[in-house]
Amino acid sequence: MAECRLLCELALLIAVTASAARALPLHSCPATKPSMLNVHLVPHTHDDVGWLKTVDQYFYGGRNYIQHAGVQYILDSVVAELQKDPARRFIYVETAFFFRWWSQQSRSTRNIVTQLVQEGCLEFVNGGWCMSDEASTHYSSVIDQMTLGLRFLNDTFGECGRPRVAWHIDPFGHAREHASIFAQMGYDGFFFGRLDYQDKDRRMKTKEMEMVWRASASLNPPTADLFTGVLPNGYNPPPGFCWDQSCSDDPVQDDPALEDYNVDDLVSRFISISKAQAALYKTNHIVMTMGSDFQYENANPWYKNMDKLIHYVNAQQANGSQVNVLYSTPSCYLQELNLANQTWPLKSDDFFPYADGPHDFWTGYFTSRPALKRYERLSNSLLQTCNQLEVLGGPKSRSGPFGKGDSDTMKRAMAVAQHHDAVSGTEKQHVADDYAKRLAEGWAHCQVPYVRPVGSRGHRVRPVGSRGHRFSMNVYNPLARPVSWSVHLPVNGTSYNVTDSSGNVVDSQVIQSQYNASVGNAESSQTSGAYIFRPNSSTPCAVSKNSNTVLCVCQNSVVQEVRQQFSPWVSQVVRLYEGSRELELEWTVGPVPVEDGFGKEVITRFDSNISSAGYFYSDSNGREVLERRKDYRPTWDLTQTEPIAGNYYPINSRAFIKDGKAQLTVVTERSQGVSSIYNGSLEIMLHRRLLRDDYRGVGEPLSEPGEFGNGLVVRGRLLLTLTPPETAADSHRPLAQGLVLQPLLSFQEGAPKPTSKLEFSALQAALPPAVHLLTLSQWDSESVLLRLEHQYESGESKAFSQPVTLNLQVHTHTHSAVTALLPCCLLYRLSLLCFDCSFFS
């Protein structure tokens, strides 16, 4: 323990450079035998932050008839078992659960746990609030949820509680941006369980299950380099060695006086499995994940049998066996790999799409539950606004006319929503409802700060457009620069006077009857379910053969609109705003009819004369953009078995096709699935409603009931730009950030009080175009967390892909916003694209 404390202090001093942190030896790691095959048993549990049950049901063990799972008992039990033998180890991942549990523990239990952490017996890995989805999350929310979890661990356990390993054993495919974030946060390595079965087959043959992932094309290596390991058996124990209460494998039956004595058989099977696994990896160390979903609720059977396994297998060393089994952790395993001084293959693309069989592409969930995906993204915008207003309003912003409230509820709601069965859309319906409810509660709590500082008079907000009423609207722009934003309000009058804060008339129009026309093309197909996309034909069925019927064309001083309606359940409005270059497509889809016995997946497809030649591009978690190519993977010779589903990729904010002359870019306001099946075309999946489960555990068909139970209606927007390739980023970068952090509207009855300050800016001057204000949030009573980033990739813009320096004092009114930046970097080592932490010191 003394050693460990010393280590903590050391780490704090030198952790500013990530590479130094990685080299630190872990004093608590178990001894290994250099001349033998060392089998690292890693006891672990995988606790979904919501899936078949809600996060709170999982925590307490409620509704066990749906799934037997109670995290409170897991932590109770593991802590009890770890105390019985200092050799035992356990790793814990999801801080959303650990936080709940910790808050219910006595001081003495907390002391015990703290000691277990200090001694390295209980090790946190990953350590975010949840294990985030990698396909449908936006990087800003991933960083936020990691911050929430890591901050709790740091506040509670200090440096010894810092996770050294990123651990994404379950997400269904892996985004390069996630690896980049983890590398920049200072993680030593990254382990996961799921990758394309063809990719895995090849890697096993060539011993490339472990590699270095170069996770950014913009950052100089090794800034975004991360050791990455594919676990041998998903995240499960080897067959026959699962001793959880949820398993049925025989225990070690070691009393010769009783029937079914099986020690000899178990030992020989284990040694044989170990040798077979060692043949797939490069060193004389292998890892076995001893655990699975919600396991260790009763940790005793696990540890009791592993104790015996270790004892009996190692006893064979006296008979010449070269296999050495030990309790370990991923970071201790990683330390042994580092000591082995191996050369690892380099990986620079990502791990999408994920298929676990020739016709089992997990590409449907890129679009599953589009309304939840949009609500999550919109809630992020509110959270950032809320954060900013708390900083700007100070402590008084946390109580207002509707009671007390702050951003904490929304922070936690957004953090659980990042889980890989949350925004991914792969949870049961009642759990999706729970995520939405949590976000709604986040909104309710954030109303206090966002209403107050912008001059609210404290009256209850009435429905917008109440007849004969005068009402005022507040608009808050969370971007660090001015933005042009068209506001649409549902009203029931026909004529309105609209004035700005200075009393000047604003150009406005009332357009009668918000009806539309069909999406250009739509695909209807049978598929597997929430996770998997599998159309029953490679040719999409048009929603109507007469699909371009224009119902109405409107033009006024604000906007030109073309309204299209094809069928009762598919319509679209095409808009071009005065002064804007981008086309807005507002689509409305649903309720998707299923009376014909087929589930349907609705896409919109843009055809152009761009010679895209099978190439297209999509973003990774809303940040950098990756090149995609039809029927091709950069890493291995693909055998394409699903011509449509096998070519879908996640899109978080933008996708495009291009040739030498033109680039067609689509900017989205939620995560979706995207592909380019034909030359010059780009298709985006908008909505899906299915009649069958896909046998990946959800146990429900993805058929959202909607408000009236007959199917969910979803509305959304796509922004289209057609530009030369060289200047495309100059428009899609600000467009996308504008959608991610969209202005927040709030309303009050009557006119503003004459004494109210009607206009306010926290900035003295707009930030330079390349610099994005990622986070401005109150850290504690003394400090503020400020995150700035360069938002252009290397080389994508002649104008803006350059290093930028800025003097914060030029831009801000006060110094308060800057004071917390250094702690942020120290604690989380978020290395920003173009800013060095030392810049601010």
Place this chain on the structure above:
Amino acid sequence: MAECRLLCELALLIAVTASAARALPLHSCPATKPSMLNVHLVPHTHDDVGWLKTVDQYFYGGRNYIQHAGVQYILDSVVAELQKDPARRFIYVETAFFFRWWSQQSRSTRNIVTQLVQEGCLEFVNGGWCMSDEASTHYSSVIDQMTLGLRFLNDTFGECGRPRVAWHIDPFGHAREHASIFAQMGYDGFFFGRLDYQDKDRRMKTKEMEMVWRASASLNPPTADLFTGVLPNGYNPPPGFCWDQSCSDDPVQDDPALEDYNVDDLVSRFISISKAQAALYKTNHIVMTMGSDFQYENANPWYKNMDKLIHYVNAQQANGSQVNVLYSTPSCYLQELNLANQTWPLKSDDFFPYADGPHDFWTGYFTSRPALKRYERLSNSLLQTCNQLEVLGGPKSRSGPFGKGDSDTMKRAMAVAQHHDAVSGTEKQHVADDYAKRLAEGWAHCQVPYVRPVGSRGHRVRPVGSRGHRFSMNVYNPLARPVSWSVHLPVNGTSYNVTDSSGNVVDSQVIQSQYNASVGNAESSQTSGAYIFRPNSSTPCAVSKNSNTVLCVCQNSVVQEVRQQFSPWVSQVVRLYEGSRELELEWTVGPVPVEDGFGKEVITRFDSNISSAGYFYSDSNGREVLERRKDYRPTWDLTQTEPIAGNYYPINSRAFIKDGKAQLTVVTERSQGVSSIYNGSLEIMLHRRLLRDDYRGVGEPLSEPGEFGNGLVVRGRLLLTLTPPETAADSHRPLAQGLVLQPLLSFQEGAPKPTSKLEFSALQAALPPAVHLLTLSQWDSESVLLRLEHQYESGESKAFSQPVTLNLQVHTHTHSAVTALLPCCLLYRLSLLCFDCSFFS
């Protein structure tokens, strides 16, 4: 602990009188509130000593795919949880499991457990090796298995380990003889869960769920009086309050910050259930069994939630609630009932048959697995012989020409075979095989003592009747008086000389071709399964319409035989031995054909002109006899819903019908089902083979495969006597004991060595006819356990139903057999029918 130790010493001093022991206060009982309704939560697990898995599979948790159950973990977990709070309680029942677990524990764990026992936190109830079946067990084996378990507890924990309460929560009906044994063993009370649903309904209405059972018609009250309580909910927790890992009830969700907070709802439901239950019982104390089959493998969820339940329910007392919940045990509950000074209703019949619904009579298992039932009974005979020979042969009897061996293996095999899913025939096939295997191992270990002392020359025993060989046969009679016994040997010659130990010729006959004829009547009917008997018609189907076809009549100087064969699968030999009054019926049934799609239950029926008028009689565990009456129960007004199955009762050794002049008695050599449906007739179910499971958990149809997989062939004997009623017992008592303790035959090649002692008797003189030698067994190196009993009921025999005194020294060669009797009485207080322990002191 000081108090407890004092208590132990006190108990040891005064425990010779059972009534004094019952009055002892338990200092470790929790405080109750006299003015409130006290709800005694009794945490418990019910661990079948074999059922769907074997006893060793259950202990280790092997084959969990059949049923999730691992007793090793239950005891691990409970011991850990009891240490967390001295208020917590647990009761443990089955010593077969506890013994296995204890043998694997470290000294420190043993010390902890000993302390928990001394403090009353861990209390043993019942305490036999298993929870015996009550329908198909013989009292001698029940006493033996109780001795094995109680002796272990006494040796290990002393007086504080003594169970005060008999606890038969699961057996399917309750035998009066069991209650009598428990009363005589000094138990303070008896609790069970299963009784006829009509009986239970009535008892709930009249508050007669608790009673005094007067369990013997021969013993003077209160010698066999026992407080008996029917548990409210079988042995399960009230609905909604099961917090085992095997349950799905919601836990106490008491964090208002999380979703699904349910404390208010749970508390009000619990209070409401408690009040409803209290309305069925007489005092302001009620008991709730918090556990079930193989529960508490993870004791934490149970205790954690019960802690909260107790906390929140009792917190309502501040708001006027009159409900007080506490951890308790059955003996503490019983102590409160004693303090309440209530008068209890008296019960003098038994609780057979058991029905849990109008068409759900658990009367099939009286006959299920007839071959196992016979093997168990035969093994008891061997065990008693083995025990006697160990005493007579001394230490040298434990090693012999075939290695070391003793009666311990058979003692344990017989003890597990008493379990209510063992000899009952209600286990899965592979488990039945395991019981048989254990008995076979018991036989193998007992060969050493039984071969050696009777003059074996140490040669390997060859197959009986090997051609041209001279062989000798040893016959050991374990009864305490001479017996006449006809020996049948399979031989392949046609002529043999048979001589006795003095070289005199013995009368013998070779009868060619051991073939037979049909049972007089047989019933074929569809039924539910291993537990339940439900024929599809009230009229049995004759196996053949020409059922009395006599194939052969043989008569010689030894025996008259009538051989009957009706169908290929049913035959019978009727024998009358020279000099005997009883008729022997040897029946052979099987493989029972099921090609017609119907399972079948085969009965034999004896019709007579006795005016039985609906009355018949059957024994209780082979000891006292109870009167039965068709379509009638002594305790309540029966609504008969199953005219056949609802009139079946267990028969362990004998049954009869009678009128003023004649009594037809059938003596059996295994447990079976018996009834009298017609005036003057008595029917016994011999065999059953079924095609459906009866949905009581076994999950297999009862269709024993037999040697060739096409169905089991079973052979057995019935002895019939027709006598005046007054003298019937004079013949059926010795006949039955002769079948229970039948002579043991062993064989040697060649003639006995001339130096061998060819005849031997441990007795100087036969015991008086009324006195049965129940047990003669080595207790430890210094002492011997001797149990004698009066084997006639009060009033059943003019000649023998009288008190007897005997001077042991007249009968025995040595004093050694007597020395251990006093400790036996002291430890187990087995009050024998006519002997007082003080007689020997």
